Structures are given as structure tokens and as C-alpha cells.
Amino acid sequence: MNYKALIINKDDNVAVALDNLEADELVDIRCGEDILHYKVIESIPKYHKFAIVSIPVRQRVIKYGETIGETTQNVPVGAHVHIHNVRSLRGYTGS
Amino acid sequence: MMFMGYKRSDGRVGVRNHVLILPTVSCSSETARMISYQVKGTTTFTNVRGCGQIGNDAEQTIKTLVGLGINPNVYGVVLIGLGCETAQPHILAQEIEDRGHKPVKTVIIQREGGTVKAIAKGVEYAYQMVEQASLEQRTQCDSSQLILGPKCGGSDPTSGIAANPALGYASDMIVKDGGTSILSETTEFIGAEHLLAKRAINEEVAAKILKIVSNVEQEVKRLGVDLRGGNPSPGNMEGGLTTIEEKSLGCIHKGGLSPIVDVIGYADTPSVKGLNIMDTPGYDVEAVTGMVAGGCQIIAFTTGLGTPLGNPIAPVIKITGNPDTYSKMLDNIDINAGTILTGQDTIESMGLKIYDEILKVVGGKLTKAEMLGFCETGIYQIACSV
Numbered sequence: 001m002n003y004k005a006l007i008i009n010k011d012d013n014v015a016v017a018l019d020n021l022e023a024d025e026l027v028d029i030r031c032g033e034d035i036l037h038y039k040v041i042e043s044i045p046k047y048h049k050f051a052i053v054s055i056p057v058r059q060r061v062i063k064y065g066e067t068i069g070e071t072t073q074n075v076p077v078g079a080h081v082h083i084h085n086v087r088s089l090r091g092y093t094g095s
Numbered sequence: 096m097m098f099m100g101y102k103r104s105d106g107r108v109g110v111r112n113h114v115l116i117l118p119t120v121s122c123s124s125e126t127a128r129m130i131s132y133q134v135k136g137t138t139t140f141t142n143v144r145g146c147g148q149i150g151n152d153a154e155q156t157i158k159t160l161v162g163l164g165i166n167p168n169v170y171g172v173v174l175i176g177l178g179c180e181t182a183q184p185h186i187l188a189q190e191i192e193d194r195g196h197k198p199v200k201t202v203i204i205q206r207e208g209g210t211v212k213a214i215a216k217g218v219e220y221a222y223q224m225v226e227q228a229s230l231e232q233r234t235q236c237d238s239s240q241l242i243l244g245p246k247c248g249g250s251d252p253t254s255g256i257a258a259n260p261a262l263g264y265a266s267d268m269i270v271k272d273g274g275t276s277i278l279s280e281t282t283e284f285i286g287a288e289h290l291l292a293k294r295a296i297n298e299e300v301a302a303k304i305l306k307i308v309s310n311v312e313q314e315v316k317r318l319g320v321d322l323r324g325g326n327p328s329p330g331n332m333e334g335g336l337t338t339i340e341e342k343s344l345g346c347i348h349k350g351g352l353s354p355i356v357d358v359i360g361y362a363d364t365p366s367v368k369g370l371n372i373m374d375t376p377g378y379d380v381e382a383v384t385g386m387v388a389g390g391c392q393i394i395a396f397t398t399g400l401g402t403p404l405g406n407p408i409a410p411v412i413k414i415t416g417n418p419d420t421y422s423k424m425l426d427n428i429d430i431n432a433g434t435i436l437t438g439q440d441t442i443e444s445m446g447l448k449i450y451d452e453i454l455k456v457v458g459g460k461l462t463k464a465e466m467l468g469f470c471e472t473g474i475y476q477i478a479c480s481v
Contacts, residue, residue, distance in 0.1 A: 001438040008256065016252055016335075018436055047252040047399075047417075048335040061337075064255070068286065068341035081337070083323070088338035090285050091315040091322040 005038075007031035007052065009065035014049040014081050016063075021050070041078040049081040061086050096272060098458040100236035100392075104196045107167035108240040110392045110457040112231050113138040113408060114224045115169045116217065119160060119187060120145030120180035123204055127175040130217035136225035137173075138407040140472035146180040152478035157182050159362040159474045162388025165195035168408050170228035172197065173220045175213070178205030198224055233459065239273030241457060242365065244391035244409070245349040246279065248379035250327075251334030251399030255345015257416030257435035257442070258397035263351035264446025265395065265453060266370070270353040275368045277359075277386050278350035282326050282377040284308045286340025287347045291372070295355045303358035307374045326377050330400050349397060361475055362388035379404055380473035383411070393457055395449060403427045405469025410462045412452055429463050 005015045005027050015029050021044040029036045029052070036052075044050045049063065055075040060067045069086045079085075101109035116139040118127035124141045131139035144156045160182060164172045172191055176184030188201045200220040207213040245266050247254050266276040284291060288308040295301035315322050327336045336342045356369035362385045365371040373389055375382040379402065383394055387409045394411040396404065401424035405411050415421050418433030430452060434440040440448075456462055 001436075006256065016256065045335065046419075049252075049337070063341055064344040066287070066290070066340070066344050068344065069338040082335070083332055083337055086337050088286075088321075088323065088340060090339055091312050092320070 003028040003030040003035055005029040005050075007036070008063060011062055011065045013051060013053050013055055013062045015052050017044045017046055017048055017050065020044070020046045039078050041076060042080055044080050051075045051077055051079050051081050053077060096238045096454055097235050098238060098454050099233035100240070100457060101167070101170075101231055102234055102236065103167045105165075105167070105194070107390070108236045108392070109167035109169070111168040111408070111410065112170050112228050113168055114221055114228055115139065115164060115172045115408065116221060117160065117164055117172050117174045118142045118145070119174055119176040119182045119184045122146070122177040122180065123175040126204060126210060126213055126217070129214050130173070130175065130221055133214075133218045134221040134225055136228060137221050138470060140407045140470050142472065142474070144474045144476065145182040147480045148181050148478070149481055150478060152476060153181050155361060155477060156474050157187065159384065159388040161187055161190045161194070162362045162364070162390070163384075163408060164191035164199070165197070166387055166390060166392070166408050168392050170197065170231060171224045172199045173217055173224065174199065174201045175217055176201065176203045178203045198227065200224065237273075238269060238454065239368070241269055241274040241393065242389070242391045243269045243274065243276045243453065244279070244383065244386035244394040245276060246379065246383055246386070246394055247346055247349055247397040248404065249398040249400035249402040250331055250336065250342060250345065251417055252336060252345070253416030253433065253436060254397050254399040255348060257445070258399065258414050258432040259345055259348035259416070260442045261432045261435060261445035261449055262349045262395055262397055262414060264442055265449035266349065267351035267353050268446070268450045269453070270351070270370055273368060275365050275371065276350065276353070277365065277371050277373045277389060277391060278347070278355075279373045279375040279382045279386055280346060280377040281307050281311050281374050282339070283343045283346040285312055285343050286338070287343040291347060291355060294352070300355055300358060304355065304372060307358060334400055359389065361385045364390045376475055378473070380471045381475040384472050384474055393453060395453060397432070398428070401427055403464065403467065403469050404471050405462075405464030405467070407470035407472060410456050411464045411469075412449075412456055412462050413464060414449060426467070427463055
């Protein structure tokens with residue numbers, strides 16, 4: 001396997017790490033038949049997500065080509081995308 | 096495809112030949128367990144419901160207990176009741192006999208006069224029934240008679256990328272054989288229900304899919320709490336799943352791509368072959384119990400984080416998409432679908448392997464959960480206890 005991350009759908013704005021990634025690591029990412037290269041700006045735990053485009057606050061996070069939530073802060077390219085900067089758009093009406 | 100199974104008198108096909116020691120209530124569960132310990136060939140579980148229940152909650156528990164009794168993997172049933180419970184043993188016994196056309200015996204602890212006499216009678220009924228059950232022979236059966244329960248639990252991101260799509264491929268194969276598959280876990284449709292609704296065979300089924308998801312979401316809103324922590328669970332989040340939408344979009348892959356022919360209630364038996372949706376919670380034990388009560392003879396269960404969960408009636412095949420979990424929890428996992436991520440398998444090649452394993456297990460091969468004796472059972476409660 002010559003790639004360490006996966007973009008599941010070409011419309012996604014996040015990739016999934018297939019291994020633990022180090023801060024500032026240049027990562028080979030599989031997207032369909034292509035291999036793309038992105039630098040992560042912080043360590044990304046295995047199977048967690050990172051941004052492959054800059055995602056401004058309150059914008060949709062896309063995985064599987066579908067919305068999985070929205071950002072609660074500006075997320076730069078290569079940043080870890082998880083519960084600290086993404087919230088669900090479903091079910092909860094609280095703040 | 097053909098496999099060797101047990102043809103039952105009600106026309107259904109069993110893949111196991113258990114005598115079920117069925118406790119109607121929590122108060123008779125320990126007695127049932129003691130009887131089951133004594134007689135090889137029996138199976139049982141702990142039932143914490145069966146009393147202090149009202150209305151549709153009581154009805155759902157009774158429907159589930161009857162469904163477990165009539166599951167074709169069960170040759171016959173010895174009901175163990177206390178006597179005064181909501182789930183009245185003689186009513187359950189009658190329904191199992193009428194609908195399942197199988198041997199049913201009942202032991203009532205209060206009527207027998209205590210534990211020792213109840214156990215003695217239960218053991219006597221159980222061993223006579225096991226003796227009869229042991230005369231049953233496996234014969235050629237067709238996979239169109241199967242009802243598969245695909246399930247995921249202890250999920251991580253590998254479930255949605257690897258294990259669930261491969262299981263979905265196997266589920267589609269069962270459906271193509273003319274069989275049935277039941278996609279469950281309504282909570283884990285939230286954020287993905289539009290994709291399921293598009294696959295409904297008609298507008299009525301599509302509307303039902305959207306309605307059951309809306310019901311769950313409204314209930315969460317009514318409680319005014321964040322779904323996170325309950326679903327996704329702390330372990331799901333540590334593994335890398337961020338929101339319920341993300342979990343759902345991975346979760347629904349296990350139902351494959353087949354058209355959705357119907358939406359059925361918890362523990363209901365499908366009336367149409369093909370891919371059905373059953374309205375259950377995401378909580379593993381309650382979803383599996385509902386599907387087995389609905390007639391699933393076999394459960395195929397993906398788990399990124401790993402879980403020992405089994406079932407007293409249906410074999411549970413455990414599949415992980417996470418290669419690390421496979422090596423770490425080898426004693427609980429039957430199939431390593433992590434090979435999709437490490438490049439040795441494709442979703443299709445792994446889907447075929449899962450399908451082959453399903454056929455082996457329905458033909459008699461034991462799963463790890465069976466060999467280790469796991470028999471978790473939990474009935475979905477929908478009202479307060481009284």
C-alpha cells in the first residue's frame with residue numbers, strides 16, 4: 001500500500017488517515033485511482049480526518065460525498081477535523 | 096445456493112437446533128439459567144423485562160419473547176415463568192405453539208412450589224425435548240429461506256470504509272438468491288435517511304423510512320440533550336467518528352445497495368422477501384434481539400473496535416474492518432476485513448468471503464461468539480417501568 005490516507009468521494013473536503021500521521025508530514029492520499037499529496041499541520045491519529053481544503057466556520061464538512069456536520073471554527077488545510085471543531089446538524093437543539 | 100439446515104413444520108428453515116429455556120420475566124431468569132446449565136443442547140438468556148410494563152411497551156416485550164420462541168433455530172421451548180408477571184406464561188406458550196408449530200412446555204415457579212421443584216420439572220422437560228431435537232437431521236435447504244441480520248457495533252471509521260460495504264455486498268448476494276436481509280438501527284440512519292429513502296420500492300416505503308428517523312430525532316430533541324456520548328459513543332469518537340451523520344453514512348453500507356421493500360416494527364417478521372428495514376435502536380443487544388425475534392437465523396456483525404456480543408438463538412459472525420483490532424481481539428472476531436485497507440482484498444472479494452462464511456455457518460460451522468458461549472439478549476423498552 002503506497003498511500004497513507006483516503007479521500008472516499010471526490011466531493012469530500014476531508015481525508016481519512018490510514019495510519020498515524022506526524023505534524024508537517026507530506027502525505028500520499030488515494031482518491032479513486034489518483035494519488036494526491038497534502039501536508040498535515042498537526043498529528044492525526046489513525047482513521048481520524050483532516051481537512052484537504054480550508055473550511056471556514058459554519059461550513060459543511062463533507063465525507064462519503066454527504067454532509068457529516070458543520071465547522072465551529074475556521075479549519076485550515078491539513079488540520080485535524082473532529083469533535084473539537086465540528087458539530088452535528090441533527091437531533092440537538094442546544095447551543 | 097444450497098446449505099444443510101433444519102426444515103421446520105411451519106415451513107421455515109433453522110440453522111441451529113436449540114431447545115430454548117425461555118424466562119418470561121426477570122424473576123424466573125435465574126431459574127431458567129440453572130435448568131439450562133443442567134441440560135446440554137439447551138440455550139437461555141437473562142430477561143430483565145416481562146413485568147411492570149404497560150400498553151405498547153408490554154405488548155412489544157411479549158411480541159419479542161414469542162418471536163424468540165418461534166425463531167426456526169429453536170426446535171422447542173420450555174417456558175419458565177414466575178406466575179404473576181405481565182407476560183403471562185400460558186399466553187406466550189399458546190402463541191408460540193400456534194404460530195411456531197413446535198413443542199412447548201411451561202413451568203410456573205409459584206405453581207410448582209419453589210425453586211427446587213421448578214428446576215426439577217424444567218430439567219425433566221428440557222432433557223426430553225433435547226432428546227427429540229437430537230433426532231432432527233439437517234437436509235438440503237435453499238439460501239432463499241435465509242433471513243440475514245447485518246449489524247454493526249463498536250464502530251470506528253474502518254466500519255464505514257471497509258467492513259460495512261463488504262457486508263453489504265454479501266447482503267445483496269443473499270437478496271439476489273431470493274432471501275431476506277434486515278437493516279436495523281434507526282438512530283444510525285440520521286443523516287443518511289435520504290439515501291435509504293431513494294432506494295425504497297415505492298413512495299409509501301420511502302415515507303415510512305423518513306418517518307421512523309424523524310420519530311427518533313424528535314425524541315432526542317424532546318430530551319434536549321446532545322446525542323453525542325450516547326451515539327456516537329465515547330469509543331466511537333475516540334476511534335475517529337465525529338457526528339451521528341458520519342456514523343450513519345458508514346452504517347447504512349451494511350445493507351448493501353438492494354431496493355428497500357418494506358419497513359417493519361421492532362421484532363416483527365418480514366412479510367416480503369428482500370431487503371427490509373426494522374425500526375430498532377442502535378444499541379447492539381436490543382437491535383440484535385429484535386432482529387432474531389423477527390426471524391433472523393443468522394447475524395453478521397461488523398465491529399471496528401471489537402465486541403464479544405453473541406446471541407442465544409442465532410449465530411453471530413463477527414467481522415472487523417480494522418486490522419489492528421483483528422490481531423488484538425482474535426478470540427472474538429471471525430473475519431478480518433481490514434485486508435481491504437491493507438490492499439489484499441477489494442470490497443467485492445471480501446463480500447464474497449463473508450457470503451461464503453455465512454453459508455458455512457448456517458450449515459453448522461460454529462462462530463467464535465458461539466464457542467465462547469455469548470448469549471446477550473435485551474428487549475427494547477419504550478415506556479417507563481411501573
